[in-house]
Amino acid sequence: MGTPILSRTCWFSGARAVGTVGWIKNFRKLAVVSIALAMANSPAAARQEPREGTPVTYSPELLLELKQIQQAALGSDYALRQLAVLTNKIGPRLSGSAQAQSAVEYVAGELRRLRLDVRLERVLAPHWVRGEEKAELVKFPGQVSGITQKIVLTTLGGSVATPPNGLTGEIVSVGSFEELNALGRARIEGKIVLFNCPFDQKMAAQGFGREAYRQIVPYRTGGASAAARQGAVAALVRSAGDSDYRLPHAGFMRYSTDAPQIPAAALTGEDAELIEGLSKEGPVRLHLTLTPQTLPDAESYNVVADLKGSEHPEQIVIVSGHLDSWDLGTGAIDDGAGVAMVLQTVRVLRDLNLHPKRTIRVIAWMSEEFGGIGGKAYARDHKGEASNHVAAIESDHGAGHPLGFSIKAKQTVRPILDPVSRVLQSSGAGLIGFTEDIETDISPLADAGVPCFGLWQDDRTYFNYHHTAADTLDKVVPEELAKNAAIMATLAYALANLAQPPPR
Numbered sequence: 209m210g211t212p213i214l215s216r217t218c219w220f221s222g223a224r225a226v227g228t229v230g231w232i233k234n235f236r237k238l239a240v241v242s243i244a245l246a247m248a249n250s251p252a253a254a255r256q257e258p259r260e261g262t263p264v265t266y267s268p269e270l271l272l273e274l275k276q277i278q279q280a281a282l283g284s285d286y287a288l289r290q291l292a293v294l295t296n297k298i299g300p301r302l303s304g305s306a307q308a309q310s311a312v313e314y315v316a317g318e319l320r321r322l323r324l325d326v327r328l329e330r331v332l333a334p335h336w337v338r339g340e341e342k343a344e345l346v347k348f349p350g351q352v353s354g355i356t357q358k359i360v361l362t363t364l365g366g367s368v369a370t371p372p373n374g375l376t377g378e379i380v381s382v383g384s385f386e387e388l389n390a391l392g393r394a395r396i397e398g399k400i401v402l403f404n405c406p407f408d409q410k411m412a413a414q415g416f417g418r419e420a421y422r423q424i425v426p427y428r429t430g431g432a433s434a435a436a437r438q439g440a441v442a443a444l445v446r447s448a449g450d451s452d453y454r455l456p457h458a459g460f461m462r463y464s465t466d467a468p469q470i471p472a473a474a475l476t477g478e479d480a481e482l483i484e485g486l487s488k489e490g491p492v493r494l495h496l497t498l499t500p501q502t503l504p505d506a507e508s509y510n511v512v513a514d515l516k517g518s519e520h521p522e523q524i525v526i527v528s529g530h531l532d533s534w535d536l537g538t539g540a541i542d543d544g545a546g547v548a549m550v551l552q553t554v555r556v557l558r559d560l561n562l563h564p565k566r567t568i569r570v571i572a573w574m575s576e577e578f579g580g581i582g583g584k585a586y587a588r589d590h591k592g593e594a595s596n597h598v599a600a601i602e603s604d605h606g607a608g609h610p611l612g613f614s615i616k617a618k619q620t621v622r623p624i625l626d627p628v629s630r631v632l633q634s635s636g637a638g639l640i641g642f643t644e645d646i647e648t649d650i651s652p653l654a655d656a657g658v659p660c661f662g663l664w665q666d667d668r669t670y671f672n673y674h675h676t677a678a679d680t681l682d683k684v685v686p687e688e689l690a691k692n693a694a695i696m697a698t699l700a701y702a703l704a705n706l707a708q709p710p711p712r
C-alpha cells in the first residue's frame with residue numbers, strides 16, 4: 209500500500225517542478241502535500257514547496273486532547289455499529305423513499321441520545337422511483353435465429369420512462385460528445401446513442417479514482433440531452449466505474465431545457481464492449497424497457513445538531529456526511545460511512561467530556577445524490593450566517609484507508625493544521641492535500657468562502673462498488689472506518705479550538 213502513495217507524492221512534486229500545466233489541472237491534489245515526519249529527509253521532501261507562514265504550535269492541553277480523541281475513535285466500534293443500522297436494518301436510502309425518512313429519524317434520535325440540540329431542516333427531496341429496467345439485443349451480426357441477447361443496465365436517476373412496452377432502435381456508439389456532434393442528426397435521428405467512454409481503471413489503480421470518475425461523469429449527467437439534440441430516442445452510457453464484475457453503476461442525470469427528454473440508462477462496461485464489438489460488424493438493434501416515475505418532491509430534512517461551543521457558540525465548525533444513497537446497494541461506502549464518522553465524532557467528544565470552544569455542528573445531508581439538494585438548501589437558508597461558519601468537513605468518498613485530509617481554502621490554512629497532521633501521522637493519515645474538488649454538500653459553503661475539508665482516502669477500490677448493488681456493509685473494513693472517524697473527530701476539534709479561525 210505504501211508504494212502508490214509515495215509515487216503520488218513524488219510525482220506531483222516533480223510535475224510541479226517542471227512546470228507541467230494543463231492536464232494536471234484535472235487532478236485533485238494539486239498543491240502541496242504535507243509529508244510524514246519520517247520522510248523529512250527524502251528526495252520527495254526536498255521537492256516540496258516552501259511552507260508558507262510561521263510554524264504554529266498548539267498548547268500541550270490541546271495536543272493531549274487531540275491524541276485522546278484520536279485514540280478513542282481508533283479503539284471504538286461505535287461507527288461500525290451505526291453503519292450497520294443504516295445499511296443492514298434501514299437499507300437503501302433513495303431520496304424521497306421511506307428508508308431515507310427512516311434514516312432521518314434514526315440519526316436524529318441517535319444525536320438526541322448523545323444530548324445534542326437537534327433540528328430537522330426542511331429539504332424538498334426529489335422522489336424518483338426506478339421501476340422495471342431491461343434490455344436485449346434483438347438484431348446483431350451473427351445472431352442465431354430466434355435468439356436475443358440480454359444487456360445488463362440500470363436506469364439513470366431522474367430519467368423518464370420508455371413507452372410501457374419499450375422501444376427498439378439501432379445503437380450508434382460514440383466515444384465523445386465531439387464524435388456525436390460530428391455524426392449529426394442525419395446519422396443519429398431515431399437511434400439509440402451509446403456513449404462508450406471507459407472509466408480509466410489504470411488511473412484509479414494509481415489512486416486517482418476521483419479524477420477518473422470526473423473525466424467521464426459528464427456523459428452520464430449530460431449525455432441524454434446531447435443525444436436528444438441530434439434526434440436520438442434513448443441514451444445509454446457506459447457505467448462511470450470499474451467494469452470487472454458486470455455491474456451497472458447508477459447515478460444522477462439531468463435534462464437540458466433545449467432538448468426533448470429521452471430515457472437514459474447506464475450499462476455495464478462489459479456490455480458496452482459487447483455492443484461496440486458487434487457494431488463493427490453490422491447493425492445492432494436494442495429493445496429497451498425502462499419504467500421509472502418521477503413523483504412529486506417529498507418533504508424531507510437535513511438533520512442538524514449542535515454541540516455548543518463553550519467560548520464562541522456563534523462560530524460553527526460543520527462535520528457532515530449524506531444520509532441518502534442509491535437504491536441498488538445499501539449505501540455503505542456512499543455515504544453511510546460518512547454519517548457513521550460524524551456520529552462517532554460526537555460520541556467521542558461526549559465520552560471524553562470535551563467541550564469545544566466553537567460549536568461543532570453535525571449535519572446529515574439529504575438528497576446529495578440528486579444534485580446536492582440538501583447542501584444547497586442549507587447554504588441558502590443560512591446565507592446570512594456564512595461568516596460565522598469557520599470551517600466545514602464532509603466525508604463522501606468511502607471508508608478506504610485514510611491518508612490524511614484535503615483542503616479547499618487558502619494555502620495559509622495549512623501550517624495552522626500541521627500539528628493535527630502530526631497527531632494523525634501515528635495512524636498513517638498525516639498527509640494534507642489541497643483540492644478544488646471538495647465534497648458536493650459543502651461546496652456551496654466553499655463558494656461562500658468557508659474553508660472546507662474532505663477526508664483523503666485510498667480510493668483504489670471505491671469505484672468497483674460506487675453506486676452499484678455491491679455497495680454493502682462488507683465492503684467497509686472496520687479498522688479503516690475507525691481511522692477515518694479518528695480524522696474527522698480530531699480535525700473538527702482542532703478547528704473548533706484554534707486560537708483564531710482559519711484564514712478565508
Ligand SMILES: [Zn+2]
Pocket residue numbers: 530542543576604
Ligand atoms: Zn456520496
